[in-house]
Amino acid sequence: MGQLVDGVWKDEWYDTDSTGGEFKRDTSKFRNWATADGSPGPTGEGGFKAESGRYHLYISHACPWAHRTMIFRTLKDLRGHIEVSVVHPEMLKDGWEFRTDFPGATGDRQFGLDYLRQVYLKAKPDASGRVTVPVLWDRESGQIVSNESADIIRMFNSAFDGVTGNTDDYWPVDLRDRIEEVNARVYDTVNNGVYKAGFATSQEAYDKAVVPLFDSLDWIEGLLAQDRYLTGDRLTEADWRLFTTIVRFDPVYHTHFKCNRRRIVDYPNLWGWARELYQRPGVAETVHPDHFMRHYYFSHDMINPHRIIPIGPDEDWSAPHGRG
Numbered sequence: 021m022g023q024l025v026d027g028v029w030k031d032e033w034y035d036t037d038s039t040g041g042e043f044k045r046d047t048s049k050f051r052n053w054a055t056a057d058g059s060p061g062p063t064g065e066g067g068f069k070a071e072s073g074r075y076h077l078y079i080s081h082a083c084p085w086a087h088r089t090m091i092f093r094t095l096k097d098l099r100g101h102i103e104v105s106v107v108h109p110e111m112l113k114d115g116w117e118f119r120t121d122f123p124g125a126t127g128d129r130q131f132g133l134d135y136l137r138q139v140y141l142k143a144k145p146d147a148s149g150r151v152t153v154p155v156l157w158d159r160e161s162g163q164i165v166s167n168e169s170a171d172i173i174r175m176f177n178s179a180f181d182g183v184t185g186n187t188d189d190y191w192p193v194d195l196r197d198r199i200e201e202v203n204a205r206v207y208d209t210v211n212n213g214v215y216k217a218g219f220a221t222s223q224e225a226y227d228k229a230v231v232p233l234f235d236s237l238d239w240i241e242g243l244l245a246q247d248r249y250l251t252g253d254r255l256t257e258a259d260w261r262l263f264t265t266i267v268r269f270d271p272v273y274h275t276h277f278k279c280n281r282r283r284i285v286d287y288p289n290l291w292g293w294a295r296e297l298y299q300r301p302g303v304a305e306t307v308h309p310d311h312f313m314r315h316y317y318f319s320h321d322m323i324n325p326h327r328i329i330p331i332g333p334d335e336d337w338s339a340p341h342g343r344g
């Protein structure tokens with residue numbers, strides 16, 4: 021695992037020495053938007069018109085951020101319009117690789133490259149920073165549109181509606197303020213919170229992450245006792261952004277990242293909500309426990325030096341959810 025520095029790959033783990041053992045996530049560097057007419061989005065350059073077959077998505081089935089984009093690709097009927105390449109679940113000294121010796125790892129379907137970093141370098145030969153998934157690639161201009169999942173799901177939510185005819189809306193105008201409020205807490209303490217707990221290299225940094233994480237799960241359990249979804253009676257992006265962390269929680273984060281005060285199955289409302297989302301059409305096919313078990317337990321040998329992949333909990337995601 022490493023990063024690019026002025027176009028050169030350096031094999032180095034996250035630097036937590038300079039931050040008292042705390043994991044600090046980098047901000048994403050490519051922030052353009054695909055839009056219905058190609059006009060610029062909220063950030064970056066314009067010129068990325070939503071068109072069938074024009075864009076290619078690089079993802080890992082292990083990664084919760086990339087998983088969001090795969091869910092939106094399914095929900096918004098984009099499967100026939102945006103092709104996907106899936107990296108190998110092991111992320112080792114070369115970062116994400118396009119090896120195909122794992123079921124579901126497709127290789128690079130566009131260029132036949134060996135490493136994801138080569139895709140970044142194609143877009144920007146002097147790129148610096150972490151080489152992360154997801155990446156939305158524009159085949160027409162040969163550029164990376166975006167490597168920020170939060171933006172990509174909003175593009176998928178509406179930009180391609182004219183292409184697909186699917187106008188389902190997971191970011192409705194009247195709920196946006198509430199969605200942002202929920203997202204902010206969920207991102208900091210849950211989505212990123214599990215990483216902050218798991219990658220901490222001091223007791224203080226771990227404590228500082230794990231306590232707010234479980235406070236937030238209690239808060240969410242309360243919200244879901246009142247309402248069917250996080251922001252009321254409509255399913256929104258706030259739910260999907262939380263879901264990809266929750267589906268990895270018991271098998272991975274509870275053990276590997278030491279988030280073990282409770283399991284998701286111990287929260288009746290949260291567990292029912294999670295099963296409902298899992299059982300929505302097409303969603304289960306986006307969930308790949310073999311990839312996430314292999315990725316986390318095998319790649320992070322500083323956390324799990326013998327790389328033993330645990331058996332994982334026996335949980336029935338297809339049981340009736342009772343949320344109707």
Ligand SMILES: N[C@@H](CCC(=O)N[C@@H](CS)C(=O)NCC(=O)O)C(=O)O
Nearest residue numbers: 083084085150151152153167168169
């Ligand atoms: N803010 C980014 C974060 C993406 C991210 O951190 N992806 C992880 C995989 S779960 C990654 O590719 N990490 C590689 C690295 O940090 O070197 C997003 O949401 O799109």
